[in-house]
Amino acid sequence: MEFLELHAEVLAGHIASIAAWLPVKGEPRRIVDLGCGTGAGTFALLERFPAAHVTAVDVAAEPLGRLREKACARGVAERVRTVQADLDADPWPDLGTPDLVWASAAMHHLDDPGRALRNVRDLLAPGGLFAVVELAGSLRFLPAHAPEGRPGLEERARAAAAAHYAEHVPHLDADWGGLLVAAGFAVEDRRTVSVSIGGEGDDAIARYAQASLRRVRDVAASALDPEDLAALDRLLDGDGPDSLLRRKDLVLRTERAVWAARRA
Numbered sequence: 001m002e003f004l005e006l007h008a009e010v011l012a013g014h015i016a017s018i019a020a021w022l023p024v025k026g027e028p029r030r031i032v033d034l035g036c037g038t039g040a041g042t043f044a045l046l047e048r049f050p051a052a053h054v055t056a057v058d059v060a061a062e063p064l065g066r067l068r069e070k071a072c073a074r075g076v077a078e079r080v081r082t083v084q085a086d087l088d089a090d091p092w093p094d095l096g097t098p099d100l101v102w103a104s105a106a107m108h109h110l111d112d113p114g115r116a117l118r119n120v121r122d123l124l125a126p127g128g129l130f131a132v133v134e135l136a137g138s139l140r141f142l143p144a145h146a147p148e149g150r151p152g153l154e155e156r157a158r159a160a161a162a163a164h165y166a167e168h169v170p171h172l173d174a175d176w177g178g179l180l181v182a183a184g185f186a187v188e189d190r191r192t193v194s195v196s197i198g199g200e201g202d203d204a205i206a207r208y209a210q211a212s213l214r215r216v217r218d219v220a221a222s223a224l225d226p227e228d229l230a231a232l233d234r235l236l237d238g239d240g241p242d243s244l245l246r247r248k249d250l251v252l253r254t255e256r257a258v259w260a261a262r263r264a
Contacts, residue, residue: 001038003215004063006208008040010252014195015040015104019048023189023260024129028052028099032123034087034116035059035106039067041133045102046076055095057083087116097125104133108171117183121263129260130185132176136192136255138162141209143249147242150231157213157232160220176259185261193258198251205252210236210244 019041028049033042036056045054058064064082071080085093088111101120107113120130138161142154165172177187198205214236221229234242244250 001062001066003208003211004037004040005066006204006211008038008043010197010204010208011040011195012044014193014197014256015044016047018131018133018193018256018258019044019102021191021258022048022100022129022131024049024100025127026099028129030096030098030125031055031100031102032057032095032098034101034103034120035109036063036067036082038063039070041102041104042067042080043070043074043076045100046079049100052100053079053081055081055083055098057085057087057093057095059084059086087119088112090115092119092123095123097128098123099125099128101128101130102133103131105135107132107176108134108169108174110171113171113174114179114183117179117185121184124263127262129188129262130180132180132259132261134174134176134257134259135172136257138254139212140253141198141205141212141244141250142247143251146247146249147231147235150228153228153231153235154213156228157216157220157224160223161216163223164219176257180259180261181264184264186264187259187261189260191258193256195254195256196251199249201248202250203245205250206245206247208252209250210238213244 029052031045031052031054033056036042036058042054042056071077110116138158145151235244237243238245
């Protein structure tokens with residue numbers, strides 16, 4: 001939950017820029033946000049399309065509850081409906097007939113993304129747009145020379161984590177363009193967005209780096225050299241002298257790929 005909240009805070013401008021780019025036809029009134037988390041995409045879409053209502057869908061109750069709290073705080077609760085649903089289950093709940101479906105970093109978690117894409121195709125209103133945002137590179141925060149004594153630690157740790165995810169999240173590097181075409185879509189546009197945010201001791205970036213590398217440690221610890229693991233633990237120690245929270249040189253760097261597709 002903390003990771004999702006920090007993700008929404010740090011990447012808000014980046015997500016808003018993708019929403020602004022979407023090649024929509026007219027003003028969408030009905031939007032579905034698949035795998036919404038705590039609402040990073042939901043709120044970007046509500047701001048981009050002020051006449052729209054968003055149905056926010058997630059498998060977990062906790063982030064949906066947090067999304068509703070934020071919608072109330074922002075005064076847009078009447079424009080948001082939340083639905084708890086497993087997108088690998090069949091049939092899907094009634095999500096209406098949206099003009100726009102948005103799925104950001106969600107499709108790769110599914111057991112059968114092809115079936116989910118076909119469900120989206122059947123869901124969309126005529127002429128509606130499907131926006132798929134997926135990872136095109138993992139997160140990076142530390143400069144290459146860091147930390148002192150173990151330069152390149154983050155690269156090695158994330159490479160170890162990538163080996164784990166390749167086994168347990170097999171669709172992480174899927175050919176989304178090919179999958180969209182196979183599901184009956186025509187890809188109208190595609191772009192890769194580079195992200196570089198932070199520096200100068202940004203507190204949110206530091207906390208996001210800590211949350212991200214904590215997740216890396218959870219899956220990569222057994223594959224790391226003992227000295228690398230010890231150095232990583234020093235970075236993650238919030239009170240230690242080597243803590244990520246004390247560094248002034250953290251910059252979030254990543255890439256996202258975006259596909260805009262319509263029913264063929």
